[in-house]
Amino acid sequence: MSAATFINIQNLSVGYTSQSGEIIRVLRNVSLSINRGESIGLVGESGSGKSTLALAALGFFKRGLRALEGDVEFDGIDMLALERDDLQAIRGGRLALIPQNSGQSLTPTLRIGLQVAEALRLHSQLNESDFEARVVELLTQVRLPEPATLLSRFPHELSGGQQQRVAVAMALAGEPDALLLDEPTTGLDVTTQAHILELLRDLASERNMAMLYVSHDLGAISRVCDRVAVMYAGEIVLKGSTKQVLLSPRHPYAHGLLSSIPRLTQTSLPLALDGRPPMPSETITGCAFADRCALADERCRSTPPTLKQLESGEKVRCFHPDRIDQLPVVNKTVTQKGNVSADHGGDALGLNQLAISYAKPSLWNQLFSNASMPPATVDNINILIRTGETLGLVGESGSGKSTILKAIAGLISPKTGHLVLNGEGRLTPKVENRSALHLRQIQMIFQNPDDSLNPRHNIAQILAQPLRLYFSLTGEELRQRSIELLERVRLGSHYLDRRPSQLSGGEKQRVAVARAFAAEPAIVLCDEVTSALDVSVQAAVLDLLNELKAQRGTTYIFVSHDLAVVKAISNRVAVLYQGRLCEIGPVEAVYSKPFHPYTDVLLGAVLEPDPNFMPKLSADDVVELSPPKTGCPFQRRCPRKLGKICDTDVPPGRIFDNGHQINCHIPETDL
Amino acid sequence: MLTMILRRIFLGLATISIVSLIIFAGVEILPGDACTQYLEQDQADVELLEKCRDDLNLNRPAHERYTEWALGALTGDLGMSVNGEAKISDLVGARFANSLLLAFFALLVGVPLAMLLGVITGLWRDRKPDIIFSTIAIFAMTIPEFVSATLLILVFSVWLGWLPGIVLTSAGSPISEFFPEILLPVIVLSLVMTAHVMRMVRSSVIEVMASDYVQMATLKGVPYWQMVFRHALPNALLPAINVVALTIAWLLGGVVVIEVVFNYPGLGRMMIDAISDRDLPVVQAIALIVASIYVCINLTADLMTMIANPKLRTMYLRK
Numbered sequence: 001m002s003a004a005t006f007i008n009i010q011n012l013s014v015g016y017t018s019q020s021g022e023i024i025r026v027l028r029n030v031s032l033s034i035n036r037g038e039s040i041g042l043v044g045e046s047g048s049g050k051s052t053l054a055l056a057a058l059g060f061f062k063r064g065l066r067a068l069e070g071d072v073e074f075d076g077i078d079m080l081a082l083e084r085d086d087l088q089a090i091r092g093g094r095l096a097l098i099p100q101n102s103g104q105s106l107t108p109t110l111r112i113g114l115q116v117a118e119a120l121r122l123h124s125q126l127n128e129s130d131f132e133a134r135v136v137e138l139l140t141q142v143r144l145p146e147p148a149t150l151l152s153r154f155p156h157e158l159s160g161g162q163q164q165r166v167a168v169a170m171a172l173a174g175e176p177d178a179l180l181l182d183e184p185t186t187g188l189d190v191t192t193q194a195h196i197l198e199l200l201r202d203l204a205s206e207r208n209m210a211m212l213y214v215s216h217d218l219g220a221i222s223r224v225c226d227r228v229a230v231m232y233a234g235e236i237v238l239k240g241s242t243k244q245v246l247l248s249p250r251h252p253y254a255h256g257l258l259s260s261i262p263r264l265t266q267t268s269l270p271l272a273l274d275g276r277p278p279m280p281s282e283t284i285t286g287c288a289f290a291d292r293c294a295l296a297d298e299r300c301r302s303t304p305p306t307l308k309q310l311e312s313g314e315k316v317r318c319f320h321p322d323r324i325d326q327l328p329v330v331n332k333t334v335t336q337k338g339n340v341s342a343d344h345g346g347d348a349l350g351l352n353q354l355a356i357s358y359a360k361p362s363l364w365n366q367l368f369s370n371a372s373m374p375p376a377t378v379d380n381i382n383i384l385i386r387t388g389e390t391l392g393l394v395g396e397s398g399s400g401k402s403t404i405l406k407a408i409a410g411l412i413s414p415k416t417g418h419l420v421l422n423g424e425g426r427l428t429p430k431v432e433n434r435s436a437l438h439l440r441q442i443q444m445i446f447q448n449p450d451d452s453l454n455p456r457h458n459i460a461q462i463l464a465q466p467l468r469l470y471f472s473l474t475g476e477e478l479r480q481r482s483i484e485l486l487e488r489v490r491l492g493s494h495y496l497d498r499r500p501s502q503l504s505g506g507e508k509q510r511v512a513v514a515r516a517f518a519a520e521p522a523i524v525l526c527d528e529v530t531s532a533l534d535v536s537v538q539a540a541v542l543d544l545l546n547e548l549k550a551q552r553g554t555t556y557i558f559v560s561h562d563l564a565v566v567k568a569i570s571n572r573v574a575v576l577y578q579g580r581l582c583e584i585g586p587v588e589a590v591y592s593k594p595f596h597p598y599t600d601v602l603l604g605a606v607l608e609p610d611p612n613f614m615p616k617l618s619a620d621d622v623v624e625l626s627p628p629k630t631g632c633p634f635q636r637r638c639p640r641k642l643g644k645i646c647d648t649d650v651p652p653g654r655i656f657d658n659g660h661q662i663n664c665h666i667p668e669t670d671l
Numbered sequence: 672m673l674t675m676i677l678r679r680i681f682l683g684l685a686t687i688s689i690v691s692l693i694i695f696a697g698v699e700i701l702p703g704d705a706c707t708q709y710l711e712q713d714q715a716d717v718e719l720l721e722k723c724r725d726d727l728n729l730n731r732p733a734h735e736r737y738t739e740w741a742l743g744a745l746t747g748d749l750g751m752s753v754n755g756e757a758k759i760s761d762l763v764g765a766r767f768a769n770s771l772l773l774a775f776f777a778l779l780v781g782v783p784l785a786m787l788l789g790v791i792t793g794l795w796r797d798r799k800p801d802i803i804f805s806t807i808a809i810f811a812m813t814i815p816e817f818v819s820a821t822l823l824i825l826v827f828s829v830w831l832g833w834l835p836g837i838v839l840t841s842a843g844s845p846i847s848e849f850f851p852e853i854l855l856p857v858i859v860l861s862l863v864m865t866a867h868v869m870r871m872v873r874s875s876v877i878e879v880m881a882s883d884y885v886q887m888a889t890l891k892g893v894p895y896w897q898m899v900f901r902h903a904l905p906n907a908l909l910p911a912i913n914v915v916a917l918t919i920a921w922l923l924g925g926v927v928v929i930e931v932v933f934n935y936p937g938l939g940r941m942m943i944d945a946i947s948d949r950d951l952p953v954v955q956a957i958a959l960i961v962a963s964i965y966v967c968i969n970l971t972a973d974l975m976t977m978i979a980n981p982k983l984r985t986m987y988l989r990k
Contacts, residue, residue, distance in 0.1 A: 058890055060890055085894075088894055092893075096891075097890045099886075099887050106887070107884040107885075107906070108981065108982065109905040109906050109981055110901065110902070118891070118901075119891055119892075122891070122892050123892060154981040156982050170891065174892070
């Protein structure tokens, strides 16, 4: 252990005793050291044990878990041997945590000011009377607007990004020497994430703090970390500098993880990493990654590899770090998305002058007052979707993208405007009034398969519902069809009698896809279908959707906040802000100049898993709760705002080649 | 906020008027009327019947009688009992005071005890204190009140002779005369109530203790008991307000079984007596009172939750 080592975790194993009395290891023999002022990224799929490791650095284990062996030292103090009082002095003081979901990590009944002041009371030498001034100072430091008024606010009155900043301020209150960050930007919009990361970078270098940054997002890691450790199945499989790990990963898992990330610079679909990591309860004889590894041989399956140092400096847990070059880099099987030209097929769905409003005057207001209604959540949407096309809808939270999907699915009725199916006639707004044919033709896949699959049904029952409903299949015919569907989503017939809880996240989402396709739909609505999945699984689901489209000519409407994912899967993209269309056009046109100012802001905030990449932050990450009453929806945040005209007039559509349209007051030539 | 409260009060009043209509209509739909019911229809002397109907104004059209009844109820006049001997408001008033007395002591014992035990069992989840109290609570909840009441009478009055097993004090007596007779009913009632509220508080505490913000408070270095009192309990006890409110309404509305078992002169027993006496005006009046109690208490609970829960409070304040 060198003198500079600040947090030192040696041979740590963490686990629990299962009901059968067996000891299950969640972390296996992990060693990690962090020097003063250094920031280390910890990456891996969900369940790899990365959060457990970060919390172990605080001497904390979730209910049921305990340290089985090994040491955790913080600045020479043995964290596992400390008494509760001594731990309390260090936690939140010299060693502070910034949690994953600040919205849930701030106590809902306590005001912001009190919660930050509590950290001061516990960990600073200040007098009670100086607390308020110091809290304001801290909130200013994390760049929160109007800190003095925020003091008396409750957590729910703040936006997600603001809550995260409060969590940062709370961590800084104890003047920490080291920060542990557990997915601090997951769930935030791209622009907000980029701003928070910049803030953390600045703070870390200003105060010379050590950081342990846990994330599944390699883009975020590349922005803030000096070194990266990759975890797989409770072990560290690769450690090295950020450049080494992200640019030339020497472990097949890290390699696979990196190639499964869709990138803005790439036009093809990312390469899926097949299989799933072993469960902590499974016995692993050789390398934990062997089953998913293209390089695995007999030795990999029988002997567990040790962490060895390479000449270039990285430490790798693999027998074949020199053969990584043999792994495929880009998706060779599907190099292009199912191509759709304008003349291919007819119109699948038309959105005509669509406006949707959630605000419904209550019975009381209808009877006794006439308060003015807020502007519609979604307004003036005109999009014609062609058969066999994938239309991507992007935008930050609150942009109305899911709302539009709900209107198409018939879950909410538009205020004005209508939907035209197959170029034929109007689609009935309410789902309960639609004909069986229309119902069958439009199917939806939801964000979280845990919520959309009935946990009490087995897969056979889940798939049987649409097959019985739309095709009146029964008996052997039903079973055959179900098996066929499962095979089409690359699952086998042995899944039929399993329940959703017995499947992994990716498998569940495949079942959801199979259920949607059971109806043989013409249009499939995909609502953030990959956001709840790990990147490797995300790539597999994207690949599957694309393949199904190529086979069946299905039309997709693909909603996502992830611009790279949308780029990978879509033919055409519509960019939405506050429920209004900013830009629409073929994918290449939208992702290159000319840009709508909002598209430019969004693309600038996307983080690539590449340490040489710099995000460009051109607009504040303000969260607007409702669209402006008149003018351009983006007027309040636009970095290129022209002037009064933007506030008063709806921007005109600037038309470019191939149906590329930008709604902006800035003339074509300047965009 | 003020308009919100006024609106809720208005809606509460509207509910009560609709309920009053239903009660009145229900009594009207019954075959015969208050007088034929009271005078045992067949043998009724025609003259007696006519006199009774005159006394109670039953010969006038229904809508007139409803208006009169409803307006009277608003001013506290609930009419006369069917035998014409007493004003219902006087009868009910004394009984209601008794129910209030019983409820007050049951709550005084039950609510703090339930909160305390709920918090203890929640914090020591799956360990000895939890296992012991939760088991007792399940028994207290599942054994019907009349069984536990009878058992307690057997033990405390018959075997040990410590407490009187029955209430002999009459309805209008001063409070002091109810002691120690009231103690056994209070014990039975608080037993049931404590069990219900305790289990609710327990699960709420467990949920909150597993929340992200409690974990965050721990990892911020907040000492355990400070974390419990500042971060966990204010959130865990919020849902208890509504459960306690429903319990209060249940207690005030007359706990029929307990009052009958202990011969306690409360609202519940009055209702039972009125029914067996076929005294329809009294039944009608009690139904209206119980409905109003439920509406008032629910309204109070909702307002309290709103004040205690910052999410709801700010929603209405900053509108």
